[in-house]
Amino acid sequence: xxxxxQNSPSLSVQxxxxxILNCDYTNSMFDYFLWYKKYPAEGPTFLISISSIKDxxxxxxxxxxxxxxxxxxxxxxxxxxxxxxxxxxxxxTAWGNNRLAFGKGNQVVVIP
Amino acid sequence: xxxxxxxxxxxxxxxxxxxxxxxxPISGHRSVSWYQQTPGQGLQFLFEYFSExxxxxxxxxxxxxxxxxxxxxxxxxxxxxxxxxxxxxxxASSFLGNAEAFFGQGTRLTVV
Numbered sequence: 001x002x003x004x005x006q007n008s009p010s011l012s013v014q015x016x017x018x019x020i021l022n023c024d025y026t027n028s029m030f031d032y033f034l035w036y037k038k039y040p041a042e043g044p045t046f047l048i049s050i051s052s053i054k055d056x057x058x059x060x061x062x063x064x065x066x067x068x069x070x071x072x073x074x075x076x077x078x079x080x081x082x083x084x085x086x087x088x089x090x091x092x093t094a095w096g097n098n099r100l101a102f103g104k105g106n107q108v109v110v111i112p
Numbered sequence: 113x114x115x116x117x118x119x120x121x122x123x124x125x126x127x128x129x130x131x132x133x134x135x136x137p138i139s140g141h142r143s144v145s146w147y148q149q150t151p152g153q154g155l156q157f158l159f160e161y162f163s164e165x166x167x168x169x170x171x172x173x174x175x176x177x178x179x180x181x182x183x184x185x186x187x188x189x190x191x192x193x194x195x196x197x198x199x200x201x202x203x204a205s206s207f208l209g210n211a212e213a214f215f216g217q218g219t220r221l222t223v224v
Contacts, residue, residue, distance in 0.1 A: 032211055043116070043202055043215030044155075089155060096209045098143050099168045104154035 003027045004092050006103035014111050019077040021106045023090030026071065030092040034100070035064060035075050038087045047088075048075070051095070080110045114139065116205050116216035124222045130191040133219045137184050137205030143167075144186040145213060146178060149200040158201075161186055162208055193223045 005024045013019045023033075031052035036044035050057040050064045050073065057064050063076045077084055090103040117136040125131050137144050145168075146158040157170040161180035178188040184205075190197055200220050204213035 034211060036215075041217070043204075043217050046212050046214070049212060091155075091211075093211045095211075097168075098145055098160050098162075098206055098208065098211060098213065099157050099170075100145075100147075100155075100211060100213065101157070102147075102155035 002104075003030075003101045004090055004103040006090050006106050008106065009104070010107040010109070012109045012111060013080050015082060016079045019080045019084065019108055019110070021075040021088050021090070021108070023073045023075075023103055024071055025073075025092050025101075027092070027101070029094045030101070032093050032095045033064070033066060033073050034091045035062075036089040036091060038089060038105070044089055082110050082112050084108060085110045116203055116214050118203050118216035118219050120219060121217065122220045124224060125193050127193055127195060127223055129193050130189060131193060131221060132187055132189045133201055133221075135186045135188075135203030135205075135216060137186070137203075138214055141205035141207060141214070142184050143206050143208045144180055144184065145204045145206075146186070146188050147202045147204065148172075149202060149218070155202070158188065195223050197221065198223045
């Protein structure tokens with residue numbers, strides 16, 4: 001039972017443009033959400049997170065938006081850079097819990 | 113500060129054998145979690161250990177087990193290996209109650 005879903009497995013975007021990744025969740029107990037980036041042959045790297053008490057969190061070029069009523073979050077990368085080419089995983093958990101439920105990931109390719 | 117270290121990086125085993133994977137967390141992190149990554153299922157939570165005790169367990173058969181030592185290092189064991197156990201096994205460490213986990217590079221297990 002996939003509690004975190006990422007559709008559109010792959011995304012190609014021109015350098016300098018915006019990349020938008022979407023994520024939906026089904027478990028109402030989830031109240032903390034994270035995005036991880038993964039390069040081949042490396043482990044996932046934490047990118048940005050958001051708590052359910054917020055609807056937006058920004059860190060440099062990365063912004064995560066949360067719509068609790070729709071159980072939907074998105075990651076915006078602006079502007080996209082070639083080094084952003086990686087697989088991006090959405091993850092969710094209940095606050096205080098170290099167990100993460102992951103989506104299957106989105107492959108992002110940034111074209112120079 | 114050294115990152116999460118997993119050994120070995122690659123492993124080839126035969127069906128029916130057993131395997132032990134090792135993980136050294138970031139210094140100061142006492143929570144260690146294990147995940148299995150496969151192309152079809154994405155990242156699936158196996159278990160979490162804190163202070164040598166299993167705190168959380170995912171939906172995996174009893175052939176998958178783990179333990180944690182007093183220095184927070186952790187091992188996971190898979191007995192009676194099946195072809196479907198071929199996967200990337202990732203270890204993550206964090207402070208207790210902090211979902212922002214740091215991942216190791218993983219151990220690529222191939223069962224033949």
